[in-house]
Amino acid sequence: xxxxxLTPSYQWLDTPDALDAACEQVADxxxxxxxxxxxxxxxxxxxxxLIQFTAGEEAYLIDPVAVPCTDKFRALLQNSAIKLLHxxxxxxxxxxxxxxxxxxxxxxxxxxxxxxxxxxxxxYQKLVEFWVxxxxxxEETRSNWLLRPLSPAQCHYAALDVIYLLKVxxxxxxxxxxxxxxxxxxxxxASLIELAxxxxxNDQQWYTRQRQLWRLTPRQMEAYxxxxxxxxxxxxxxxxxxxxxxxxxxxxxxxxxxxxxxxELAEVEGIKPMLxxxxxxxxxxx
Numbered sequence: 001x002x003x004x005x006l007t008p009s010y011q012w013l014d015t016p017d018a019l020d021a022a023c024e025q026v027a028d029x030x031x032x033x034x035x036x037x038x039x040x041x042x043x044x045x046x047x048x049x050l051i052q053f054t055a056g057e058e059a060y061l062i063d064p065v066a067v068p069c070t071d072k073f074r075a076l077l078q079n080s081a082i083k084l085l086h087x088x089x090x091x092x093x094x095x096x097x098x099x100x101x102x103x104x105x106x107x108x109x110x111x112x113x114x115x116x117x118x119x120x121x122x123x124y125q126k127l128v129e130f131w132v133x134x135x136x137x138x139e140e141t142r143s144n145w146l147l148r149p150l151s152p153a154q155c156h157y158a159a160l161d162v163i164y165l166l167k168v169x170x171x172x173x174x175x176x177x178x179x180x181x182x183x184x185x186x187x188x189x190a191s192l193i194e195l196a197x198x199x200x201x202n203d204q205q206w207y208t209r210q211r212q213l214w215r216l217t218p219r220q221m222e223a224y225x226x227x228x229x230x231x232x233x234x235x236x237x238x239x240x241x242x243x244x245x246x247x248x249x250x251x252x253x254x255x256x257x258x259x260x261x262x263x264e265l266a267e268v269e270g271i272k273p274m275l276x277x278x279x280x281x282x283x284x285x286x
Contacts (some may be wrong), residue, residue, distance in 0.1 A: 003160045004148075006160065006163070007149045007156070008058075008156055008159035008160050009057060009058040009059070009157075009159075009162055010058065010061055010158075011059075011061065011160040011171050012056065012061050012155070012157055013060055013061060013062045013063065013067065014062075014063040014066040014067050015066075016067055016068070016070050017065075019067055019072070019073055020070050020072045021071075022053075022060040022073075023072040023073055023076045023274055025060075026054075026055035026056075026060075026081070026170060027076065028058075028074070029055030029081050030081055030082065030175070031081060031082045031083075031084060031166060031169065032054070032055050032081045032082070032083055032084065032165060033053065033054050033055070033074070033084040033159045033162040033163070033165040033169075033213035034051075034052065034053050034083055034084060034091065034095075034103055034162065034164045035051075035052045035053075035086075035091065035165070035275070036048065036049075036051050036090075036091045036094040036095070037049045037050040037051075037158060037221065037231060038050075038053070038090070038094050038145070039107040039145065039146050040090075040241065041241070042240075042241065042244075043240070043241065043244070044235045044236050044238070044239045044240050044241060045093070045097060045236075045239060046090060046093050046097065047146070047169075048064035048094050048097065048098045049064070049065065049146045050062070050063065050064070050145050050150070050158055051095075051098070052159065052161060052204050053062055053162060054147065054159075054160045054162040054166065055166075056166070057163065058255075059159035059160075059162050059163055061150075061155060061158055061172065063148075064098050065146065065148065067097070067111065069098055069100065074099055074100065074101050075098065075102075077095065077099060077101050077102070077103045077285060078101055078102075078103070078104060081190065082106075082107050083103035083104060083105065083106050083107070084103055084107050084109060084165050084166065084169050085106065085107075085108055085141075085165075086108065086110050086124045086127065086165060087108065087111070087123075087124070088106065088108045088110075089192070089196070089209070090132035090192070092192070092196040093196070096196060100181070101247075102152050102181055102193050102196055104190075105186070105189070105190075105191050105194055106189045106190070106192060107169065107185065107186075107189055108188075108189050108192060109124075109127060109165065109168055109169055109172060109275070109282075110127070111185060111188050111189055111192070112169075112172045112176060112185050112276070113127060113172070114233045115176070115181050115184050116172065116175055116176065116179070116240045116251050117267075118130070121211075124136075124146070124161065124165075125138060126163055127168055127237065128164050128167075128168060131167070131168045131172065131277040132167050132168065132171075134162060134164075136160055136161070136164065137153075137157055137160070139153065139155075139157075140153055140154045140157040140158075141157075143271075154281045156276050160188075165207070171251075172245070182239050184203065185240050194210070199270075203228075203232035203233055203236075204213055204225065204229045206228045206229065206231075206232050207224050207225040207229075209219070209230045210224065210248060210252060212252065215256070218258060220255045220258060221255070223254075223258060224251060226244075226250060226256035227251045227254065227255065228251055229250075229280070231245055231246055231251065242275050249270070250268075250270050250271070253269060253270060254268055255270050
């Protein structure tokens with residue numbers, strides 16, 4: 001694979017006027033690629049650090065630390081253009097938190113990849129290699145996106161993420177049309193938007209994100225649903241990362257074992273005594 005040699009063109013947007021002017025530049029686009037960078041080390045809610053969008057070869061980098069979302073950007077997120085994202089679940093949380101609306105109609109290129117018969121969990125860099133034959137730089141993936149000013153390397157990385165997203169979708173869309181599966185993708189992506197909110201109803205649907213549900217009996221699945229619903233509400237209320245309370249992996253293991261008392265719960269791999277003391281009552285609500 002060739003390392004990408006593209007030097008992206010981008011604009012830094014840190015005022016409402018600059019953001020609105022950029023929205024006008026892409027207002028008539030048929031497809032808009034989006035991405036976000038955020039901080040989420042010790043909170044349930046993501047802290048928006050950067051929002052990127054493009055409709056061509058120039059990327060726009062919004063500084064959400066400096067500028068609030070404007071009405072024009074909200075309108076852009078919900079106009080008739082396709083909004084492209086990759087592995088969108090956390091990005092949707094950022095948009096809902098910062099903009100108060102979700103980007104739709106949505107196409108998630110990771111979802112598309114699954115419907116094309118490829119690896120449904122393919123990461124973005126692998127996706128670009130697969131379709132475009134180029135390797136994106138990885139050095140800035142874990143950098144501090146809240147630091148100001150961002151380095152040129154960070155800005156290049158962020159701009160390339162959305163520019164290449166358009167290139168990938170162009171190729172994916174051709175194959176999707178050839179296979180006649182576009183309607184499947186639209187339906188699945190619409191469901192992602194429906195599940196993206198943080199209401200109690202959506203908490204009750206968190207369990208559907210687990211890809212190993214097929215391993216559970218109906219009773220085990222209901223137990224897993226109840227535990228994830230409780231976990232979502234509790235971590236949001238306390239603004240804590242999910243894994244600080246209890247991870248999906250551990251909740252799934254508990255659902256598989258279906259312990260009926262503290263002693264059986266203690267036998268589940270990964271369970272610690274403090275967890276049994278504080279959270280055991282939430283592990284047999286079935």
